[in-house]
Amino acid sequence: MRSGCSLIPKTAFKRYFEGMEIKRGTYPLARRGLNFRLADDLNFKNSACRFYLRGGNGFGKTSFLEKIIIPALKEDKVPYIYIGQDIRTQLYTLRALLSVQGIKVSDNDEVELLKLWIKKSRSATVFILDEFDKYFPDYGFIFDWSNAFIRTYIIVTHLGEGRSDALSAKYQTCNVRFDLTDFDGHIKNISVKKE
Amino acid sequence: MVLLKLGIIFTLILSFFWLFVFGPFYDHIAIQLAVFIGVLGWNTLRFSLQETTSLLKFCFPFVFTLFIFGLIFHFTRLFGRQDWLADSLIKCLVFPSSLVYLKVVLSYITYLDIINLPISMKKRVDLITIKSAFSKGEKILRRFSWYLNTYPELKSGSNIKYALKKYACLIIALYLYLYEEIENSNRLLRNRYQHLNEANK
Numbered sequence: 001m002r003s004g005c006s007l008i009p010k011t012a013f014k015r016y017f018e019g020m021e022i023k024r025g026t027y028p029l030a031r032r033g034l035n036f037r038l039a040d041d042l043n044f045k046n047s048a049c050r051f052y053l054r055g056g057n058g059f060g061k062t063s064f065l066e067k068i069i070i071p072a073l074k075e076d077k078v079p080y081i082y083i084g085q086d087i088r089t090q091l092y093t094l095r096a097l098l099s100v101q102g103i104k105v106s107d108n109d110e111v112e113l114l115k116l117w118i119k120k121s122r123s124a125t126v127f128i129l130d131e132f133d134k135y136f137p138d139y140g141f142i143f144d145w146s147n148a149f150i151r152t153y154i155i156v157t158h159l160g161e162g163r164s165d166a167l168s169a170k171y172q173t174c175n176v177r178f179d180l181t182d183f184d185g186h187i188k189n190i191s192v193k194k195e
Numbered sequence: 196m197v198l199l200k201l202g203i204i205f206t207l208i209l210s211f212f213w214l215f216v217f218g219p220f221y222d223h224i225a226i227q228l229a230v231f232i233g234v235l236g237w238n239t240l241r242f243s244l245q246e247t248t249s250l251l252k253f254c255f256p257f258v259f260t261l262f263i264f265g266l267i268f269h270f271t272r273l274f275g276r277q278d279w280l281a282d283s284l285i286k287c288l289v290f291p292s293s294l295v296y297l298k299v300v301l302s303y304i305t306y307l308d309i310i311n312l313p314i315s316m317k318k319r320v321d322l323i324t325i326k327s328a329f330s331k332g333e334k335i336l337r338r339f340s341w342y343l344n345t346y347p348e349l350k351s352g353s354n355i356k357y358a359l360k361k362y363a364c365l366i367i368a369l370y371l372y373l374y375e376e377i378e379n380s381n382r383l384l385r386n387r388y389q390h391l392n393e394a395n396k
Contacts, residue, residue: 070345079347089335089372093342096367097349100360121348 020045020076022068029067033186034060036068039193042176044069044078044126050153050171055178060190061156062130064178069154073126080126081118081146085156087135111141118145125149130156147171197311204300211296216289224281227288234295241299249337250298254291256362262287298333316388324381332373339368 021043027036042051053061062085073080084090091110094117098105101120105113127150132139137159147170175195182189212218220226239247265283273279309322343349343361350357 066341080345082345084342086338089338090342092368092372093339093346093364095371096364097343097346099367100363101348123347 020072020078022072027064027068029060029063030187032060032063032067033188034063035187035189036060036064037181037189037191039191042194044073044152044154048151048171049174050155051174051176053154053156053176053178054158055190056180058188059178059180060188061178064192065128065130065154065156069128078126079121079124080128081121081124081150082128083114083130083132085130085134087132111136114142115145118142122149126152126154128154131158133157133159197308198313200308201304201312204303207300208297211300212293216293221289222281222285224285224288227285227292231288231292234292234299238295238299241302247295249340250295251291252340253336253365254294256358258287258290261290320381320384320388324377324384327380328373328376331376332369335372336365336369339365339372343368 021041022038023041024038027038029035044051053064055061065082066084070080070082087110091113094113095105098113098116098120103116103120105116108116124146127142127146129139129142132142132155136142143153153171177191177193177195179191179193180188181191214220215227215230220230235247235251238250262283265279265286269277269279269283304326306323306326309319309326312319312322314322340361343364349360349364352360
């Protein structure tokens with residue numbers, strides 16, 4: 001499988017991802033039939049922030065995460081935690097990962113498993129959640145477990161901001177909107193802008 | 196008709212193993228290389244180049260370990276044998292060839308073939324479950340690998356250590372997935388069959 005990095009030229013990476021900032025510009029993902037037009041810079045190194053990525057189904061929010069944001073984090077060696085949309089699939093790999101690390105996981109349910117993993121990942125500074133609220137509508141527990149060490153949350157959601165709590169004061173909120181501008185039958189042009 | 200088809204498929208499998216794995220062409224490295232290329236080509240035509248590449252990537256750590264052990268045994272002249280290297284090279288070709296060959300040939304057995312088999316419904320359900328679980332497992336492998344690449348904690352240590360840990364995780368995850376998937380699919384199929392039966396009565 002080709003990685004996201006290979007979809008965007010290396011030179012483009014250097015230009016776009018300096019200092020964990022995704023610069024405004026065009027990000028083509030032809031293999032996924034998407035072309036993102038990012039209207040504003042996205043800076044993930046700012047002070048504590050929660051980014052909410054919103055937009056209709058099929059507008060490439062997950063592709064943007066997996067092919068642009070995550071490769072950028074890897075490139076910058078920023079430790080992160082990512083919980084994907086297909087969490088049921090991911091849980092198998094988490095069980096395997098924790099077992100290899102010598103942790104007994106056989107009796108744990110999925111929430112316990114996530115808690116164990118997050119506790120073990122204290123070096124991470126970015127936490128990415130892709131439609132996690134689909135499985136856990138009230139996912140405040142994720143913040144409770146991780147806000148001591150996470151600076152930036154990137155959350156793909158179709159819902160509101162989640163519970164309004166003490167964290168709202170700690171984390172600045174940034175809404176990022178994905179909109180379809182046109183579709184030529186093959187490629188969807190998606191505008192990505194801060195609200 | 197279905198029995199004839201399955202008969203041909205199993206004859207092809209047995210012939211392959213008889214000729215190239217346990218039989219007369221096992222130690223002909225040129226033939227093994229040709230078989231390896233042929234089988235990969237067949238897999239590419241049947242599925243895709245991406246599919247073939249990911250299968251090879253999956254086999255690589257096993258093949259590499261086999262080769263390294265062969266090399267060590269060769270230079271230490273284990274049991275006085277001097278053919279360890281040649282033997283390892285052959286095994287490095289035979290292992291992926293047989294795996295890919297089995298996968299390609301078995302992919303010609305369809306769900307319809309299983310339904311048409313003159314066996315009891317219980318056995319049919321078992322066969323359908325196995326086929327469905329393995330074809331899902333094959334697709335899920337790439338996604339597992341992708342997730343494992345997102346876990347920075349796996350990357351501590353050398354590249355070899357990382358690769359070994361990643362493949363250990365991949366195998367455990369696949370095993371857990373297949374175990375659960377087989378159990379769930381089997382339960383679901385039996386349940387559907389039972390309710391259909393009751394509805395018919």
